[in-house]
Amino acid sequence: MIDTLALAVALPLLGAIGATLWPRRSLPLSLVAGLATTAAALALTVEVALDGVQRSDFGGWGAPLGIALQADGLSVALLAMSNLVTLAATFYSAEYFGDKAVRRHFWPLWMLLWASLNGLFIAADLFNIYVALELLGLAAVALAALTGTRDAVSASLRYLLASLLGAITYLLGVTLLYGAYGTLDLGLLADAITSGPVAWGALTLMIGGLLIKTALFPMHFWLPPAHGNAPAPVSAALSALVVKVSFYLILRLWFDLFGPIVTPAAANLLGILGAAAILWGSWQAVMAERLKLMAAYSTVAQIGYLFLFFPVIASLEPSPARDDLIGAMVLFALSHGFAKAALFLAAGHIQQCAGHDRIDDLAGTVQRLPATSFVIALAGVALIGLPLSGAFTAKWLLLSGAIAAGQWWWVLVVLAGTLLAAGYIFRMLGKVFGFQETPYACITAVRSEVPALLLATTATLVLGLAANPLWFLLGFGDLR
Amino acid sequence: MMTQGLYIAAGLLLFFLGLWSFIMHAPVLRKLIALNVMGSGVFLIFVTFAYRGQEAAPDPVPHALVLTGIVVAVSATALALALWRRLEDQDGD
Numbered sequence: 097m098i099d100t101l102a103l104a105v106a107l108p109l110l111g112a113i114g115a116t117l118w119p120r121r122s123l124p125l126s127l128v129a130g131l132a133t134t135a136a137a138l139a140l141t142v143e144v145a146l147d148g149v150q151r152s153d154f155g156g157w158g159a160p161l162g163i164a165l166q167a168d169g170l171s172v173a174l175l176a177m178s179n180l181v182t183l184a185a186t187f188y189s190a191e192y193f194g195d196k197a198v199r200r201h202f203w204p205l206w207m208l209l210w211a212s213l214n215g216l217f218i219a220a221d222l223f224n225i226y227v228a229l230e231l232l233g234l235a236a237v238a239l240a241a242l243t244g245t246r247d248a249v250s251a252s253l254r255y256l257l258a259s260l261l262g263a264i265t266y267l268l269g270v271t272l273l274y275g276a277y278g279t280l281d282l283g284l285l286a287d288a289i290t291s292g293p294v295a296w297g298a299l300t301l302m303i304g305g306l307l308i309k310t311a312l313f314p315m316h317f318w319l320p321p322a323h324g325n326a327p328a329p330v331s332a333a334l335s336a337l338v339v340k341v342s343f344y345l346i347l348r349l350w351f352d353l354f355g356p357i358v359t360p361a362a363a364n365l366l367g368i369l370g371a372a373a374i375l376w377g378s379w380q381a382v383m384a385e386r387l388k389l390m391a392a393y394s395t396v397a398q399i400g401y402l403f404l405f406f407p408v409i410a411s412l413e414p415s416p417a418r419d420d421l422i423g424a425m426v427l428f429a430l431s432h433g434f435a436k437a438a439l440f441l442a443a444g445h446i447q448q449c450a451g452h453d454r455i456d457d458l459a460g461t462v463q464r465l466p467a468t469s470f471v472i473a474l475a476g477v478a479l480i481g482l483p484l485s486g487a488f489t490a491k492w493l494l495l496s497g498a499i500a501a502g503q504w505w506w507v508l509v510v511l512a513g514t515l516l517a518a519g520y521i522f523r524m525l526g527k528v529f530g531f532q533e534t535p536y537a538c539i540t541a542v543r544s545e546v547p548a549l550l551l552a553t554t555a556t557l558v559l560g561l562a563a564n565p566l567w568f569l570l571g572f573g574d575l576r
Numbered sequence: 577m578m579t580q581g582l583y584i585a586a587g588l589l590l591f592f593l594g595l596w597s598f599i600m601h602a603p604v605l606r607k608l609i610a611l612n613v614m615g616s617g618v619f620l621i622f623v624t625f626a627y628r629g630q631e632a633a634p635d636p637v638p639h640a641l642v643l644t645g646i647v648v649a650v651s652a653t654a655l656a657l658a659l660w661r662r663l664e665d666q667d668g669d
Binding site for chain 1: 584591598604607608611614615617618621622624625635637638641644645648651652655656659660662663666667
């Protein structure tokens with residue numbers, strides 16, 4: 097029996113070591129390791145779908161002493177999305193980085209990023225999560241600084257400081273839990289935890305630390321410059337996956353670990369911050385002058401939607417209606433992952449061809465880069481949440497859930513956010529599809545455009561129809 | 577028990593002093609030192625939990641975790657300093 101849990105982390109790590117040792121062969125090595133990693137992640141997804149939760153205790157050392165990896169429906173849903181997005185961005189990167197020096201630094205860091213992402217999705221131990229979070233942060237910061245421009249380095253430094261603050265705050269929470277309960281295994285802790293000052297302090301510190309890394313308003317200040325100035329495939333991974341994985345950890349802690357002790361007031365606070373993120377992020381995206389900055393602010397807003405689910409879910413007893421909302425939240429996270437990655441890859445291609453990404457000067461893009469323009473339109477559909485996209489199903493469930501729970505104010509926020517999203521997407525599309533005769537000097541490139549196209553199609557068409565398989569994976573009944 | 581409480585209180589004090597300094601001071605180096613002070617506070621609390629009374633041997637797990645934490649903190653600080661140097665060099669030209 098091959099341990100797919102271990103492979104999902106070990107293969108990209110081997111790729112990173114290989115790419116460091118043989119810089120000349122880093123591209124083929126990374127491609128092979130990436131394909132193998134994705135295969136392992138998808139195999140794990142199938143195993144969980146067929147046999148339920150998978151767990152692996154390394155070296156035969158069980159908890160509380162050993163460190164375990166564990167995957168359930170929630171982990172593999174995000175793990176599969178994350179690996180498909182990273183794989184697409186990997187193929188895109190093969191074309192994107194022309195400069196040899198940059199390429200030599202890119203591949204080891206990229207594979208390290210991949211390993212820590214996978215490690216976080218299947219971690220079953222709080223300290224293991226801390227180490228993987230720090231690894232992820234270091235790799236992400238180094239990748240974001242890769243262009244070496246002053247803006248990028250300054251943004252990365254800010255990103256690093258925010259990321260370290262989040263991690264150390266999280267670690268203090270972990271410390272308190274270890275002091276009180278003497279174990280760091282998620283399952284054992286969940287059984288032991290009781291309401292009290294220690295659990296409350298740990299909850300506040302751990303969720304607070306992760307919120308900085310998730311860039312929930314008003315802790316989003318580091319995100320737009322870092323994501324807007326990174327190389328395109330890096331921006332795609334940062335926006336689609338790196339903030340998503342800390343959101344996943346919040347879900348894990350909120351529902352599995354602190355489930356019995358979280359209060360509606362805490363959930364409402366998250367909802368209010370989410371609402372502020374939607375309005376502020378969308379407005380900044382409408383005002384943004386550069387395509388990548390617009391996409392980055394759009395991420396701030398889309399993160400907000402994810403937190404809007406918390407107060408509505410908190411108001412419901414365990415029931416199929418509550419399951420539907422949790423499913424919708426995961427569907428929204430998946431949909432944003434695919435769509436935002438596609439948008440950033442397309443934006444990077446436009447930037448390389450046109451030499452800039454100023455939205456006002458994008459006229460004529462559709463004549464020069466028809467496929468990329470199509471990607472932007474498709475990703476836009478998913479970001480606004482128009483019908484057919486996964487985000488539409490998710491927003492629909494959120495709206496009906498909020499109305500059923502009597503929390504109509506969230507409905508207003510979703511409507512306003514959707515209107516603003518339509519505003520920034522159509523403003524961009526208006527320019528991209530505008531007619532202009534002067535041709536750009538770049539031809540349409542298969543390897544740069546196809547990965548983005550696949551991601552955008554997945555976000556819009558596949559996920560719109562994929563709700564039922566996802567519900568099955570999460571162990572819920574059929575979507576009603 | 578009393579001593580343990582003192583260590584935990586000192587650790588918390590270090591953590592919040594660092595946090596205060598991190599938020600209040602703009603220069604990158606001060607923020608970085610503040611983060612390290614916060615880290616020391618967390619590590620101090622963590623090793624305190626290893627104490628299991630006069631007779632019993634200390635719990636080895638916190639030691640291993642704190643060692644890992646220190647390694648992570650050192651490498652993160654190194655990366656931050658490298659980025660900061662890069663900025664300073666570019667501004668110097």
